[in-house]
Amino acid sequence: MILLSGAVLIVLAIIAYQDFKYRAVYWICFPVLAVLLGIHKTIDNGFQSLLTESLFTVGFLLIQFLVLWLYFTIKYRKPINLTNGYLGWGDILFLLAVCFYLSPLNYVVFYVGSLMASIIYALANRLISKKDTLTIPLAGIQALLFALLLIIAHMMHLNFDQDSYTLYKLLPL
Structure with a gap:
């Protein structure tokens, strides 16, 4: 399990590095x-x-x-392509990949x-940088946050791949 977690952290680090440095990530x-997150969740909770x-x-x-598509379509009064200047394919694919690990409640909180x-x-970068156009490394930021979440979960023995854990252990009801 440690090797699997290590592999996940390495892939997250690669995604973050590439997105911050190049604003592009190798699709693979x-x-x-x-797959790594799906294997991790299957080992922890089962395939079902x-x-x-x-x-x-x-x-x-x-x-x-x-x-989001409806919002921009109504705003510009014509259908738009979300991946054409609004959201990168890497951002979409990262959010899809994380679906295979986090439980629904924890996914919404992470999202x-x-x-x-x-x-x-983006606001801090806008204050520091005087560029007219600003791109946000969304997948890179999310990869760093997800890596931090996994490290904290491991160190504190938390379980973010089940909603029952979040509902009963972390939320004061």
């Missing part, structure tokens, strides 16, 4: 990450859990992309939290 990193929870998280993500961190990064 994302299916490798998805992987399938059902991945379907929920992928469905949530597709709804998010549909809402919202990582988007807020990306906004903070």
